Amino acid sequence: MKKEIRRLTFVTIIFFSILIIYLTYIQGIIGNKLYLNSLNPRLALVEQETKRGIIYDRNGKVLADNVLVGDRFERQYPYGPSTALVVGYLSDRFGSSGLEANYKEELLGLTGWQRVRNTLRRLTEKPVQGNNLALTIDADLQRLSTNLLGERRGAVVALDPRTGEVLALASSPNFDPNKLEQEWSWINSPKAGSPLLNRATQGLYPAGSIMKIITATMALEEDLNISDYEFYCSGFIEINGRRLTCPRPHGEVNFNEAMMYSCNVTFANLALKFGVDKFKETAEHYGFGKKIEFDLPLKKSQATTNKMNANALAESAIGQGPVLVTPLQMAMVVGSLAMDGVMMQPYLVKNITNPEGKLIWKARPRPYQIVTRKDVAQKIKEAMIATVNEGTATAAALPNIKVAAKTGSAQNPHGKAHAWLIAFAPAEDPEIAVAVIVENGGSGGVAAAPIARQVMAAALRR
């Protein structure tokens, strides 16, 4: 029996060791994450006893502040609906969203040793204040972008392509976070069109012709001389018995013209010529199919599916079929072309300061990915400049400033095409990159281009 007891002891030790390891995981490793879970009622107590940090825009304008109402602080948002989907809301009844939710650890002063210090302060009944956030958002540009969308559904993203700073991230419809309680039932009614959804980061749309940027990259990487070739568009091609068409036969076109007039047949042919593997690889370089870190939850964009036949490839090449993208993703794509192939990691929070104003964290711009070679990016840029000068994107042109752009009109099952425009300016030395989508707006050159033009003009005037 001694042997049996020894084995039983051994089994007991194993069981208890597993429990100890598991406890270490729960309390030690993911403990803080569990603590910060929005279902934790302890946070509501902390919330009551803490003055939340202030949220500023890039120029120090206040986006979220605490105002004394009666004997308690209430959160106020001076820029109202325009920043609602970035900054988020805070409510006793409905919890929190946006950066208010994602950065509550900082805003409530719960990071690392600060949490211990603030707990002690609370115990001794001293006032506790959270950390302040300074965003990369330009409040005025954000408001302008929101106003330009107006009643239409859609999104506007403006980036500084040199750093990845997000200057504007507008989405429509939206809501007034100062009147959340009154508006809640309307916000959640089907007619409202999901105003809590940040379309810039959570909206997944077919890309339409702006996807031709990726197809062009793929083709130029394989054969840079393609820019000098002539292509022929008869108005359609037939693949496995199915037709893919252009609005009209473009006839003889060179590479720039194919881009300027957004010729479907030419780009479908290019994708078929260089194959699905190359297309997938190029799209992956641009960040499609990848989880990209961001300060707000960001949906994954996709360019392909697992099963890709020739029809699906041709459709992907012109941004239809399996293609689903977020506006932020497309702003990153156009930003990387502005930077000759270097895609910067996008971010929203510029720095964090403690209540005394001391800097405790600062964002550092860093490249996310090299998406393509410089010579390839240059060729595409030339074609995009031509598109603004005499192609589909003339409505995005600015006086005395060279703009590069590409339009898109994405077919979708919900009515008129979604109007897209992606652009950057000034073309020689880019300072701003934008992506605009107007849901069911029709032609990108008509509905989206004027919005992009005004956003770029305002940004460059700063």
Add this chain to the structure above:
Amino acid sequence: MALLLWPSLILIAGYFYIKIFGNHHEGWQPFYALTLLLSGFWGIHLVLKVIDHKGDQLLLPMAATLTSLGLIFLFRLDPDLAYRQIIWTILGILVLVVVTVSLRDYHRLGRFPHLFLSLGLLSLLITVIAGTRIGGAKSWLTLGSFQMQPVEVVKVFMVIYLAGYLNEKRELLVQGVGRPVWGPLIAATTVAILLLVMQRDLGSALILLVTFLAMLYLATGKWHFIAAGGVLFFLGALIAYIVFPYLRARIDIWLNPWEDYAGSGYQIVQSLITLGSGGIFGTGLGLGYSLIIPAVATDFIFVTMGEEMGLLGSIGIVIIYLLFALRGFKVAMKVKEEYGVLLTGGFTALITFQAFIIMAGVTKLLPLTGVTLPFVSYGGSSLVISYLILGLLLNVSESVRR
């Protein structure tokens, strides 16, 4: 026995905590409570010295440490419960004294295995028929204003029965499953487990099964009996999963409590958040927020300890139970005759696996089954029986030295 200093220090610290932060309770003086408990624990020591009891020197201090910690956390959760638990503790101590004084020759237990079996099954049957349902399980007997959980004592009876029967029929059992001696053994265990399942006391059923398998292994030395038992259990669980909706609900909650975080998953979700909020060092005694968890003083008291003492504290508790197991099995190693080995092995497995099942249950390592944390959780039946088992363990351990 200098180790009794630790629970004493814990109790004294608890006393000062109550003095400083506690809300006073009518009719009770914390100082009297402290004196009572201290004299209780040191009293056992004294009694054991006087009667020249040569039992194990470590088991009692470990149990006393657990009970003292449990009392402090109970006080912090609900002073009323803590004061009642003090009475149970004193009762447990008295039972321990009675057992160590009058049952020193534990062989007397082995004479009537079937008596214990009959008593055990009978009380389970009564509970199934006339029991009261409290918190999901119909496992309580109510006599006037007095309530008890017969299952606690049934577990003890079953271990005594199994030790006796297995010891007597060992030689025959080893020869194979076809032998008729297996009949009563399997039948008795199955009936007991089924009666527990009918009460919806799945935790106790599981503990009984684990204890049975452990003792069977000790007696026969054949691991394939255990494997067969495990397979049968798995099949039984599978059938039960299909047949009983409440069991299915339990398993689904275990797999994903977050899906219904406000309803059926609430308890386990809040338990995990509570443990996470404690972090590594804990919030400190009384500064946690675990009162929102239903059954926090009984099944979930480990979570309160985890929040307020942190990871270091919760691992400490786990280690005390592990040491208890190691000590119990060490006694079993040294006992010269087989009945004592089976008894010690069975009781040690009973206590430590009950602790394991509930600690793993509230942390979502295993599906949650509501059982108490031995020596710690609030509950008279559980606490008194835990001390009874401790007394029996001490008695067996004494035979090693005699």
